[in-house]
Amino acid sequence: MEIKVVENVKAINADIFVVNMFENEKTLSELANHYAIEEDNFKGKFGETYLLPTYGKELYKKILVLGLGKKEDLCPNKLREAVAKAIKKAMQMEAKKVAFSLEGIGFDYSEQFTMGAMIADYKFDKYKSEKKDNGIKEVYIEANQEIVKKSEIIAEAMKFARNLSNEPAQFATPTELAEIACDLGLETKVYDREECEKMGMGAFLAVGKGSIQEPKFIHIKYSVNNPKKRIAIIGKGICFDSGGLDLKPASSMLTMKDDMSGAAAVIGIMSVLKELNPQVEVHGIIAACENMPGCKAYKPGDILTAKNGKTIEVDNTDAEGRLTLADALCYACELGVDEVIDMATLTGACMVALGTQASGIMGNDKELVKRLIETANRSGERFWELPLWEEYFDSLKSDIADMKNTGSRWGGASTAGVFLQKFVKDVKWAHIDIAGTAFLEKPQKEFIAGGTGAGVRTMLKYIMEI
Numbered sequence: 001m002e003i004k005v006v007e008n009v010k011a012i013n014a015d016i017f018v019v020n021m022f023e024n025e026k027t028l029s030e031l032a033n034h035y036a037i038e039e040d041n042f043k044g045k046f047g048e049t050y051l052l053p054t055y056g057k058e059l060y061k062k063i064l065v066l067g068l069g070k071k072e073d074l075c076p077n078k079l080r081e082a083v084a085k086a087i088k089k090a091m092q093m094e095a096k097k098v099a100f101s102l103e104g105i106g107f108d109y110s111e112q113f114t115m116g117a118m119i120a121d122y123k124f125d126k127y128k129s130e131k132k133d134n135g136i137k138e139v140y141i142e143a144n145q146e147i148v149k150k151s152e153i154i155a156e157a158m159k160f161a162r163n164l165s166n167e168p169a170q171f172a173t174p175t176e177l178a179e180i181a182c183d184l185g186l187e188t189k190v191y192d193r194e195e196c197e198k199m200g201m202g203a204f205l206a207v208g209k210g211s212i213q214e215p216k217f218i219h220i221k222y223s224v225n226n227p228k229k230r231i232a233i234i235g236k237g238i239c240f241d242s243g244g245l246d247l248k249p250a251s252s253m254l255t256m257k258d259d260m261s262g263a264a265a266v267i268g269i270m271s272v273l274k275e276l277n278p279q280v281e282v283h284g285i286i287a288a289c290e291n292m293p294g295c296k297a298y299k300p301g302d303i304l305t306a307k308n309g310k311t312i313e314v315d316n317t318d319a320e321g322r323l324t325l326a327d328a329l330c331y332a333c334e335l336g337v338d339e340v341i342d343m344a345t346l347t348g349a350c351m352v353a354l355g356t357q358a359s360g361i362m363g364n365d366k367e368l369v370k371r372l373i374e375t376a377n378r379s380g381e382r383f384w385e386l387p388l389w390e391e392y393f394d395s396l397k398s399d400i401a402d403m404k405n406t407g408s409r410w411g412g413a414s415t416a417g418v419f420l421q422k423f424v425k426d427v428k429w430a431h432i433d434i435a436g437t438a439f440l441e442k443p444q445k446e447f448i449a450g451g452t453g454a455g456v457r458t459m460l461k462y463i464m465e466i
C-alpha cells in the first residue's frame with residue numbers, strides 16, 4: 001500500500017471516497033449530503049461506517065461515511081483506530097484506490113492517519129497456497145508529506161517485526177535471526193556458542209542447551225558522528241519457549257513462537273534507522289536461542305554463572321527469558337552507553353495484570369520511565385509502570401547461590417524486574433514487559449490476530465526525539 005499526499009482528494013478517481021462525520025452532526029462533506037443519509041438513522045458513532053453508492057454520478061464508485069464519534073472526544077489515537085476501520089472495510093470490498101477527505105479534525109492527523117492505514121493493511125498470508133488479492137494499492141489524503149513519509153517508515157518497521165513474530169519457530173531460528181540481522185546493512189557481530197562461553201555467558205548458554213538449534217548472540221550497531229546520546233536496546237530472543245524440562249502445558253505453548261517478539265522489535269527498529277537517520281548511536285542486542293527439553297537441557301537445581309559473575313540457582317526452567325537477558329544486560333552495560341532499554345515477552349503475570357491493552361514498564365530512572373510512557377501515549381501504545389521495590393527480591397533468595405531465577409507467583413512481573421536489575425550496572429535502564437501486547441490471539445483495534453510489533457513505534461519515536 002502506498003500513501004499518496006495530494007492537494008485535492010476530490011479530484012481523485014477512486015474506488016471508495018471516505019468522508020468523516022462527527023456524531024449527530026451533519027457530515028461535513030457536501031458530496032455525502034447529496035445522498036440520503038438521515039433515512040437510515042446513521043448517527044456517526046465512533047467507528048461506524050455507512051456506505052453510499054454514487055450510481056456513476058461521481059468520480060468514485062462509492063462513498064464511505066466514517067463515524068468519528070463526538071468531535072470533542074476525538075484525539076490522534078482515536079483517529080488512527082477509525083482510519084483502520086475504514087481501511088478494513090475498503091479491503092473487504094476489494095477496493096484498490098481509496099481517497100480520504102477528512103475535514104474538521106482539530107489537529108494534524110498525518111501521523112496517525114498513516115499509521116492506522118498501514119497497520120490495518122497488514123496481512124500474513126505467505127503460507128496460504130491461495131492468496132486473496134484484497135490489498136489496497138493506493139490511499140490518497142491531504143496531509144503533511146514529510147510526516148506521512150516518516151510514519152510510513154515506522155509502519156514498515158512494525159511490519160518487519162510483525163512478520164518475524166508471526167513466522168513459525170521452525171523457520172525463525174536463532175541462526176535465521178542472526179542472518180536477518182547481518183543483512184540489515186549495519187555493522188553486525190554474531191557470537192557463536194564458543195565465543196559466548198569465552199565471554200562468560202553461562203546463564204544465556206544454559207537456556208539454549210536443550211535445543212538442537214545453535215544459540216546466537218547478536219549485536220547490531222547503528223552509528224553516527226558525534227551522537228547526541230548512545231543507547232542500547234535489548235530484545236528477548238527465545239525463538240521457541242517450550243518451558244524446557246519444566247514443560248508448559250499444551251495450551252500455554254501454542255503461541256510460544258512469539259517469545260522472540262522483543263528481538264523482532266529490535267530488528268524492526270534497527271532496520272529503518274539508516275532511513276530515519278537519528279543522531280543517536282543505537283546498539284541492538286539479542287541473545288537468541290530456543291528453550292527446549294532435549295537431553296542436554298539445563299535442569300532445575302542447576303547453578304549458573306552469569307557474565308558479571310553472579311550465580312543463579314535454577315528454580316524453574318520456564319523462567320528462561322530473564323536468564324538470557326541477564327547476560328545481554330551485562331554485555332550492554334559494558335558498552336558504556338547512556339541508557340539501556342530491554343523489551344521482552346517476559347511474564348504471564350504481566351499479561352494477567354494488564355491484559356493485551358498495555359505493556360508493563362519498570363526501571364531505575366524515573367525520568368527515563370516517564371519519558372517512555374509519555375512517548376508511548378503519543379505513538380499509540382500504552383506502557384504502564386509497575387514497581388521495582390527491593391522487597392520483591394525476598395522470594396528470589398537462594399540458600400546456595402546468589403539468587404534463584406523464580407520466586408513467588410505473586411507479583412511475577414516485578415519479581416522478574418528486580419531479577420534483571422541485578423545485572424544492570426551504572427546505567428539508566430528501563431524494562432518493558434510486552435508479554436501481553438506482542439501477540440494477539442484475537443483481532444484488536446487496528447490489529448489482526450498475531451504479532452503486533454509492540455514497542456517498535458514508541459522506541460522509534462523516542463529515538464527520533466532524542
Ligand code: BES
Binds near residue numbers: 345347351
Ligand atoms: N515467555 C514466557 C512468558 C509469557 C507468557 C509470554 C505468556 C507471553 C505470554 C516466559 O518465559 C515464562 O514462561 N514465564 C513464566 C515465569 C514463571 C515460571 C516464573 C510465567 O510467566 O509463567
Ligand code: MN
Binds near residue numbers: 291317321
Ligand atoms: Mn518461559
Ligand code: ZN
Binds near residue numbers: 238241259318345346
Ligand atoms: Zn519465555
